[in-house]
Amino acid sequence: MRYSQIRAFHHVAVEGGFSRAAEALSLTQPAISEQVRKLESDYDVLLFNRNKKRVSLTPVGERLLICTKQLFEVENQITDVLSENRAAMEGTLRIIADSAFHLTSRLEAYRKRYPKVFISVRTGNSAEIIEALRNYDAEIGVVGSPNPGPDMEVRGLGQAPIIAFAAKKFFPEFPEKLTLEEIARYPLIFREKGSKTRQKLEDEAVRMGVNLSPAVEVEGREAVQEVVAAGAGIGFVSEAEFGYDVRLAKIAIADTNLSMSESLICLKQRSEVRSIRAFMAILAT
Known part of the structure; x- marks a missing residue:
């Protein structure tokens, strides 16, 4: 050839x-x-x-x-x-994340150091993120898993409990906490299959013998938030990603210790690509 x-x-x-x-x-x-x-x-x-x-x-x-x-x-x-010693870094860095929440401060730091690099960010669930990295369709991933695979380089971003949340108008008197069995009595809003949050909840429900099934399945965290805010049911999210929305309030899940570990990842075989190496290094500074 x-x-x-x-x-x-x-x-x-x-x-x-x-x-x-x-x-x-x-x-x-x-x-x-x-x-x-x-x-x-x-x-x-x-x-x-x-x-x-x-x-x-x-x-x-x-x-x-x-x-x-x-x-x-x-x-x-x-x-x-x-x-490298004479040229400013340029090009494109494609990031796919299960939530943009974990990126905000790092994007700001990266942009200050490398203003000529164009950054694109899109969202996806854990399965989509790993597939995109392996297919060279993205350079950096943020995923809800501490062990995404042996071919990935991983930087931990910490962990937070999984909570439920609902529109403030959903309950006549809003509860601070509910058991998983109590939550299962209400209409539930789930993310699509492939979501780590959903997988952990379903596994825990099976372990506890609770029938936890969605009334509505929605693709993407932001879409879940909007459906829940409309009063359609109860959703689930990592507490670190709950953010602030005047329409919503969080509910602790009383009888579980479920948590989400967020990780910054890239393919090991691409870890020496200059733009990728620089972004992964942001965590160490």
Whole structure:
């Protein structure tokens, strides 16, 4: 295989089309198409499904894209090593978190040190976060698990108890605490499957012989908060992430010691990428 063929494939996959890849590489579309065609021919594989309007990756193409992401990241690391002493850090840092609460102070510190780095933040549950890191679709994760996997580098962010919460108008007299069995009598608002908070609650309910089932399932913590604030039922969250909302009040769960450990994570094999290393180091300063 030739470097030019791999580079052409990578840019078509990342840019989502041959014409955009040609523009990104300052080449003609026929030149890009020929490089990809030759790569497919040499290895007797189909990397893209082609139609008139768009291209999409085949399963082999999806696997190859993960490899080329690694390849070109190593290339960028080499450039970083050679230029680190003279160049201000630039580029993009993609963060996926189960809650933005744990990021606020660290984002501020990082932005002050590296103002030329563009930061994007999106939310997801623990399963989505780990998948995104492993697929090179994000650089940094914040996840509700102290042990996300042996391939992850982990920095602990502390732990907090899991609490219930409800709209202040939900109860005639708002309780400070309820048992899990008492909570189960009310309509419950759960996050989607894959949420560590939900998993811990369901496991504890099974252990205690309590039937804990959702009346409403909502994707994302912020969406749960809005549904609960409307008076639809009781939700659950780590106390550290409860924040402040004048519409809501928290309820201690009287008969459990459930807690959430939040961790800052990245792939070990990417831990020396300059932008990732710098963000992980924020915890040590």
